[in-house]
Amino acid sequence: MAIKEAVRPGGRSARVQEAVHHAVRELQITKSREELSVPQIANKAGVTPSTIYRRWGNLAELLADVSLERLRPDVEPPQTGSLAGDLQAWGEQYLDEMTSPAGQWMLSDIMASAERERRERCCRYSETIMTCLRERAVKRGEATPSVEDLMDGVIAPMTYRLLYDLDTATPARLSRWIAQTLPSTDSPD
Amino acid sequence: MAIKEAVRPGGRSARVQEAVHHAVRELQITKSREELSVPQIANKAGVTPSTIYRRWGNLAELLADVSLERLRPDVEPPQTGSLAGDLQAWGEQYLDEMTSPAGQWMLSDIMASAERERRERCCRYSETIMTCLRERAVKRGEATPSVEDLMDGVIAPMTYRLLYDLDTATPARLSRWIAQTLPSTDSPD
DNA sequence: CACCTAACGCAAAATATTTGCTTTATGAGC
DNA sequence: GCTCATAAAGCAAATATTTTGCGTTAGGTG
Structure with a gap:
């Protein structure tokens, strides 16, 4: 089953997709994860369960689809005047x-x-952000690491800790990751 | 539902646990992920499905349990004479x-x-390895980064790419992560 | 405007999951 | 060792979910 972003955009498919996504988001407010079910979502969205099964395969893929949608960067990250500041x-x-x-x-x-493919898209989102912040810095004439180095130095440890070790995903550590990744301008190490 | 490592160890529970784990591992050889089902595993293991449901909750948790078991470090990592070598x-x-x-x-x-808790245990496994390699280096009198720095500098980017961007999880990049994480002995940067 | 077809609805069939109750086997206390 | 209390397993009925075949609908194309 391939990921379908927009099948027959503008038509019935799009309406169904939106209705289902919306139903999921609504239900997620009141229901806990384990209380969600495909028939329930289908009912709320006004479609048949088989529609959901045929389109998304199962509950896990549907939820992943909805979450990825929410994760998509929508607004321009705030500008602070420096790459370190923007990253922080x-x-x-x-x-x-x-x-x-x-x-x-x-x-x-x-x-x-x-x-x-879905997980990779998640990665692309982060790269998009990093590319954006980096280009700003380049325009200002700052010395900047490559996007790859930003991914390795900042995104990777942040994501790793969000996934595996939540308590250590803190702003303080973020500062450290940023400091170690950016070319040092004042201190020798 | 809490994770149960060994309930009434040595007794019937342990036998059931082993039988079920073994059944999963066997089935994983021939069957694809989507073909696996709880009733099927139960049948192969010689237990009733309800036993599995009551103990693991659902298929996903059972599979996670089996996978985590396989991931547990069992053998001492090979010695090469240097931290960089051991890491590589x-x-x-x-x-x-x-x-x-x-x-x-x-x-x-x-x-x-x-x-x-399960994902965190995964993280602890990596920390155990890093601690082990680091202690060897310390014993040899090498200058070594902290375990935390090893996690951020090596484990995090490696894991990130294994999860999100498989094609970029390569030995060559690993060398880079290691080189950038270890205190540089010859080159200034 | 008529046709083609992807996607949906419906409902029956097949599976999977939950649940109440019974039975078994382990570990603790004597 | 024996007995008791209980955690965990078995069994089977009741639910719930998932799959599937087939008829219908509605976009898109020529």
């Missing part, structure tokens, strides 16, 4: 979002997806 | 294992678990 500002709000119960469920849902 | 040697075999289809399923199964 964006990272702090990201940490804040992802350490919350809702955020943890989102991450968990995405990771539970069997679709490699 | 261990890391390469780990990458090799985890980039394989079987390894990817293991990671995926673990991540799909709703149990935070």
Whole structure:
């Protein structure tokens, strides 16, 4: 089963997709994860369960789809005047979002997806952000690491701790990751 | 539902646990992920499905349990005479294992678990390895980064790419992560 | 405007999951 | 060793979910 972003966009499929996504988001507010079921979502969305099964395969993939949608970067990250500042500002709000119960469920849902493509898209989102912040810095004439180094130095440890070791996903550590990744301008090490 | 490592160890519970784990491992050889089912596993293990449901809750948690078991470090990592060498040697075999289809399923199964405790245990395994390699280096009198720095500098990027961006989980990149994490002895940067 | 077809609805069939109750086997206390 | 209390397993009925075949609907194309 391939991931379908927008099948027959604008038509009935799109309406069904939106209705189902909306139903999931609504239900997630009141129901706990284990209380969610495909028939329940289908009912709320006004579609038949078989529609959901045929389109998403199972509950896990549907939830992953919804979570990925929510994770998609929508607004331009705030500008602070320096790359370190931009990284810290964006990272702090990201940490804040992802350490919350809702955020943890989102991450968990995405990771539970069997679709490699879906997880990779998640990675692309982060790269997009890093590319954006880096280009700003380049325009200002700052010395900047490559996007790859930003991924390894900042995104990777942050994500690792969000997934595996939640208590250590903190703004203080974020500062450290940023400091160690950016070319040092004042201190020798 | 809490994770139960060994309930009434040595008794019937232990036998059932082993029988079920064994059944899963056997079935995983021939069957694809989607073909696995609780009733099927129960049948192969010679227990009733309700036993599995009551003990593990659902298929996802059972698979995560089995995968975590397989991931547990059993043998001492090979010695090479230097921390960089030890990290590279261990890391390469780990990458090799985890980039394989079987390894990817293991990671995926673990991540799909709703149990935070399970994912954290995974993290502790890596810390155990890092602590081990580091202590060897300390004994040899090498200058070594902290375990936390090893986690951020080596484990995190490696894991991140194994999970999100498989094609970039390579031995060559591993060398880079190691080089950037260890205190540089010859080159200034 | 008519046709083609992807996607949906419906309902029956097949599976999987939950649950109440009974039985078994282990570990503790004597 | 024996007995008791109880955690865990078995069994089977009751539910719930998932799959499937087939008829219907509604976008898109020529």
